[in-house]
Amino acid sequence: MRYLPIIFVRGYAGTQKDVEQTVNDPFYGFNSGSTHIRVDQKENPQKFVFESPLLRLMTDHGYQPIVDNQNVRNQIQRLSGQLHKTIWIYRFYDVTTPSFGSSSVVRQEMEEIAKGLRDLIKNVKRTTGADKVYLVAHSMGGLVCRSLIQKIYPEKGEQAVDHIDKFFTYGTPHGGIYFEVGSGLLEELRDRFQLNNSDDFGPQRMYQYLTPYVKPTDKLPNNFQLEKLQSIESAFSPNRVFSLIGTNAHDYEEALGLSRKAVGVKSDGLVQIDKAYITGSHRAYIHRAHGGRYGILNSEEGYQNLQRFLFGDIQVKLSLSNVDLKEQNKNFYQLETRVALRGLPTPIYEQAIAHYCPITQELTRTDKPVPLFTAFLIPKNSASDNNVCRYALRLALHSFTKQETNWLRDSHLDQVPLWTDYLITDVLATDGTYKAKYSWNSNDKEPVTNLNPTSESSSNVYVAYVPLPERGQRVLGQNVAVRLEISRWQ
Known part of the structure; x- marks a missing residue:
């Protein structure tokens, strides 16, 4: 800091x-x-x-x-x-x-x-x-x-x-x-x-x-x-x-x-x-x-x-990797995101259809991950006693047929998403190294699964992938995952 x-x-x-x-x-x-x-x-x-x-x-x-x-x-x-x-x-x-x-x-x-x-x-x-x-x-x-x-x-x-x-x-x-x-x-x-x-x-x-x-x-x-x-x-x-x-x-x-x-x-x-x-x-x-x-x-x-x-002391870049949406010639898709931090009464980030700012164009790219959000964390301000920083990321995927009219103002309001879930993640920095746990809210209310760094990681950057639940994979692709890139921020 x-x-x-x-x-x-x-x-x-x-x-x-x-x-x-x-x-x-x-x-x-x-x-x-x-x-x-x-x-x-x-x-x-x-x-x-x-x-x-x-x-x-x-x-x-x-x-x-x-x-x-x-x-x-x-x-x-x-x-x-x-x-x-x-x-x-x-x-x-x-x-x-x-x-x-x-x-x-x-x-x-x-x-x-x-x-x-x-x-x-x-x-x-x-x-x-x-x-x-x-x-x-x-x-x-x-x-x-x-x-x-x-x-x-x-x-x-x-x-x-x-x-x-x-x-x-x-x-x-x-x-x-x-x-x-x-x-x-x-x-x-x-x-x-x-x-x-x-x-x-x-x-x-x-x-x-x-x-x-x-x-x-x-x-x-x-x-x-x-x-x-x-x-x-x-x-x-x-x-x-x-x-x-x-x-x-x-x-x-x-x-x-x-x-x-x-x-x-x-x-x-x-x-x-x-x-x-x-x-x-x-x-x-x-x-x-x-x-x-x-x-x-x-x-x-x-x-x-x-x-x-x-x-902030920690930077967490979140993105969606290996997205593979089907029938894009007939449908177009919009992804809503919402980020909340433990101990705060309001979300610090929200891209919603009702607010005219969902993620749209990026979903059609296949050459690189879809950016979601970059979280900056202050461990000493953590709501817990052990400096663990927790955040919850809501994802909701919506689909519309290209023949629909007035979709932006009308039909989306009562639209049920194809898939929605909350990714809950705990991040802890100890002696220059990072540890993280996660859970999908549909499976567990508390982060219980350890994240393991991949070969993309280095001494300064911790990279890990969180696979989507089965229902999310059915609509976003079999290999889709949330990519976390954790590093020091100063």
């Missing part, structure tokens, strides 16, 4: 009123909690108190915030010896508010904000003595970080890896923001009038502030592939990036619900699901909205993914 200073970069403030509310908050929203979660298949609301990412980092890990005020020197002196466990808020909207003496409310350009973040990172490293920092960002804040990583650092002759250890994003529109209605007219109007820099979410501006040596006046090349917007390319390893993706459009109430209606149901209400990740990064899908009562930032699920990615 490695502790480094955390810098939080907040998201977009749509109006000047939003800017004023933001600058009134010492923590720019990182201190926002929630009291509601949705449970069961009907998504009924239930009381559940989540204190906020800021407070949980303080109580769980001993972090302390550095508040930007006149007493910052005294705060630093008081925390001497613990400066690696500090949280810094990047207050980039302060320069655009008259309440702090600004003569203009004109927004900074993305490149300027990214340069300011570079200055803050230099100051944090100098002040704390840390060699690197963790970047944590919500929404547009992730694009600010990417502009620094992909454009500003290279133009300064620097590498992001020399300053940033890990990068975590909540609901960031890595591929931009698009609308399901308007046939492109809404995007065109947004990018033409550039109200409050809203064109920062369109491909033209994203190309400019994510590409080294491209000027703000340069045009998007005609042959530019929009998928490249979600690539961090060689600027930073995607393995050190985590993209948290929201799938609950229904509960996003911004603009009286007009946002979610314009963006569509396959989103968190503002950012479409397939635009919310960096290619090759670690991902988790959680049923939270972009903001509000059921927001992604102020959620237990979000925090659990954050703390495990930043501070």
Whole structure:
């Protein structure tokens, strides 16, 4: 477990009123909690108190915030010896508010904000003595970080890896923001009038502030592939990036619900699901909205993914190997996944048909395993007394005929899966080696079968295969198995 200073970069403030509310908050929203979660298949609301990412980092890990005020020197002196466990808020909207003496409310350009973040990172490293920092960002804040990583650092002759250890994003529109209605007219109007820099979410501006040596006046090349917007390319390893993706459009109430209606149901209400990740990064899908009562930032699920990615000691990559689905010319298949950790009230990962994000295309590949989820585990936080980390992975395979219509919105709701089961796994790290046990819930309620490492294992990586139960093999293939790759994470 490695502790480094955390810098939080907040998201977009749509109006000047939003800017004023933001600058009134010492923590720019990182201190926002929630009291509601949705449970069961009907998504009924239930009381559940989540204190906020800021407070949980303080109580769980001993972090302390550095508040930007006149007493910052005294705060630093008081925390001497613990400066690696500090949280810094990047207050980039302060320069655009008259309440702090600004003569203009004109927004900074993305490149300027990214340069300011570079200055803050230099100051944090100098002040704390840390060699690197963790970047944590919500929404547009992730694009600010990417502009620094992909454009500003290279133009300064620097590498992001020399300053940033890990990068975590909540609901960031890595591929931009698009609308399901308007046939492109809404995007065109947004990018033409550039109200409050809203064109920062369109491909033209994203190309400019994510590409080294491209000027703000340069045009998007005609042959530019929009998928490249979600690539961090060689600027930073995607393995050190985590993209948290929201799938609950229904509960996003911004603009009286007009946002979610314009963006569509396959989103968190503002950012479409397939635009919310960096290619090759670690991902988790959680049923939270972009903001509000059921927001992604102020959620237990979000925090659990954050703390495990930043501070976890063990990495478990889960994939489905040797899938062999039948009659793919007549049927198509969708796989639902759900991951829960012992001691937690909510799943930390869920790809569901009802949430418009099941695993689909990957099931047709036969050349490599189907990625399921990467779990980051913290043994000392285990709910057991012996540091055993337990997680439960639910798999459910659904089949649809290619002649079905409206399958996504209607027929799947009452569809009974071809097969479903829970894989329950215990993982224990001892003196640099790993041990694991498993069971399928249909057979045993507790993990009882030892996993044996295969020849793919090495001194640093433990690889094992869990065969599916007989019913699972009948629908997914005789040799199908869940592949576990366990290694150290730091």
